[in-house]
Amino acid sequence: MSINMSTAYTVDVDYHELCGALAAKSMQPLWRMASTLLTDVPLPTTEAWLWKWQTILPLAKRAGEVVTLDRGGDRRVLALANPGLDGLPFTSRTLWSAIQYLGPHESAPAHRHSPAAIRFVLSGSGAATSVEGDACTMAPGDLILTPNWNWHDHNNAGDEPVVWFDGLDLPLVSTLETIFFENHPQETQDIDGANVSQDRFAAPGLRELGVPSQPAHSPLLRYPWVDTDRALTALQQRDDRPLVSLEFTNPTTGGPALPSLGCEMHRLRPGGRTATRRTTGSSVYCVFGGSGTTVIDGEAFEWAAGDVFVTPSWSRVDHQAHEPADVFAISDRPVLQLLHLYAEEELATPQEVERTFVPAGPETVVAEAVT
Numbered sequence: 001m002s003i004n005m006s007t008a009y010t011v012d013v014d015y016h017e018l019c020g021a022l023a024a025k026s027m028q029p030l031w032r033m034a035s036t037l038l039t040d041v042p043l044p045t046t047e048a049w050l051w052k053w054q055t056i057l058p059l060a061k062r063a064g065e066v067v068t069l070d071r072g073g074d075r076r077v078l079a080l081a082n083p084g085l086d087g088l089p090f091t092s093r094t095l096w097s098a099i100q101y102l103g104p105h106e107s108a109p110a111h112r113h114s115p116a117a118i119r120f121v122l123s124g125s126g127a128a129t130s131v132e133g134d135a136c137t138m139a140p141g142d143l144i145l146t147p148n149w150n151w152h153d154h155n156n157a158g159d160e161p162v163v164w165f166d167g168l169d170l171p172l173v174s175t176l177e178t179i180f181f182e183n184h185p186q187e188t189q190d191i192d193g194a195n196v197s198q199d200r201f202a203a204p205g206l207r208e209l210g211v212p213s214q215p216a217h218s219p220l221l222r223y224p225w226v227d228t229d230r231a232l233t234a235l236q237q238r239d240d241r242p243l244v245s246l247e248f249t250n251p252t253t254g255g256p257a258l259p260s261l262g263c264e265m266h267r268l269r270p271g272g273r274t275a276t277r278r279t280t281g282s283s284v285y286c287v288f289g290g291s292g293t294t295v296i297d298g299e300a301f302e303w304a305a306g307d308v309f310v311t312p313s314w315s316r317v318d319h320q321a322h323e324p325a326d327v328f329a330i331s332d333r334p335v336l337q338l339l340h341l342y343a344e345e346e347l348a349t350p351q352e353v354e355r356t357f358v359p360a361g362p363e364t365v366v367a368e369a370v371t
C-alpha cells in the first residue's frame with residue numbers, strides 16, 4: 001500500500017500565483033519565512049520591563065474599594081502585561097505575574113485550575129491560602145504553592161489588607177491548549193488543619209512516616225520566610241560574592257517545587273555587579289526588600305521593594321545592590337530543562353550600560369485615568 005502520486009490535473013502557475021494559491025489553500029511556503037522561524041539565537045518579543053510598587057499599590061488599593069469579590073469576579077488581581085505581547089495579559093510568553101490584593105475580612109472563593117500557581121507574600125498578615133484542606137499561613141516573605149488542579153481559596157481574617165505576588169504558568173498552559181477551570185461547590189473549602197504540609201515535610205531530612213507525597217509537585221505547600229532568611233544568611237556568611245541564591249525544591253525529590261515554575265530567592269550585598277549571564281527562558285523578579293540596579297541587554301532598571309521586572313530569554317543580565325536586598329524570582333527553567341532546551345552562559349566581560357529604563361510613575365495614574 002502506498003500513497004497515490006498521480007493527480008487528475010496539473011497546476012501551471014508562475015511564482016507569485018503559486019504563493020497566492022498556497023495562501024488560498026491554507027498553506028505557506030517555508031522558504032519565505034525560514035529566517036524568521038529559525039533564528040540564529042532566541043529573539044523574544046517579550047520586552048525587558050519593570051513595574052514600580054509605588055505605581056501598582058495605589059491602583060491595587062483603589063481596586064480594593066471599587067471591585068468586590070464574589071463569584072464571577074473571584075480574584076482582585078492586577079496582571080502585569082508585557083508591552084511586547086500584543087495586549088496579552090502575560091508578563092512573558094510562558095509566565096503570568098500579578099499583584100493580588102485581599103482586603104480585611106475578605107475571602108477569594110475556592111476554585112481549581114490546570115495552570116499551577118505560586119504566591120509570594122509582600123505585605124500584611126492575618127491571611128491564609130487553603131490548599132486541598134491545608135490552611136497555609138501567609139506572612140511576608142512566605143512562598144505558598146497552589147499546584148495545578150488543587151482546590152484553593154484565600155481568606156483574610158486580619159484587620160489589614162494582604163498583598164502578594166502571583167506567579168502562574170498560565171501562558172504556557174494556554175499555548176498548550178490545556179486550560180481547565182472549576183469552581184468549588186462551597187464558597188470556601190473545608191479545612192483539615194493549618195500548615196499541615198509543614199508539619200509533615202518541612203524538617204530537614206525528615207518526613208512523617210507513611211504519608212504519601214504527590215508525584216506531580218512538592219508535598220510541602222508553605223515555605224516560611226524564617227527558613228528562607230536563615231538559609232540565605234548562612235550562605236552569605238560563607239560567601240563574599242555579591243549574590244547568593246536559593247531554589248525552592250520538592251523535599252522528597254530535590255527537584256523544583258513545581259514542575260513548570262522555578263522559584264528562587266536571591267540575596268544581594270551592596271557593592272559590585274554580578275557577572276553578566278544569559279539563560280534560555282524568561283524570569284520575573286519581585287523585589288522583597290532593598291534596592292539596586294539590574295542591567296538587561298545594556299538597559300539599566302532601577303528597582304526597590306515591591307517592584308517587579310522581567311528578563312526575556314537569552315538577554316544579558318547582571319545585578320547590583322545599592323543596599324542589602326532580597327529578590328524573589330520565578331522562571332520557566334524546569335520546563336526547559338525537561339525538554340533539554342535550557343542553556344546558560346556567563347560572559348567574560350561585563351556588559352556596557354547604554355541606557356536607563358524609565359518606568360511608568362505614579363504621577364501619571366490620575367492623568368491616564370481621566371483621558
Ligand SMILES: [Fe+2]
Pocket residue numbers: 111112113117152
Ligand atoms: Fe486560582
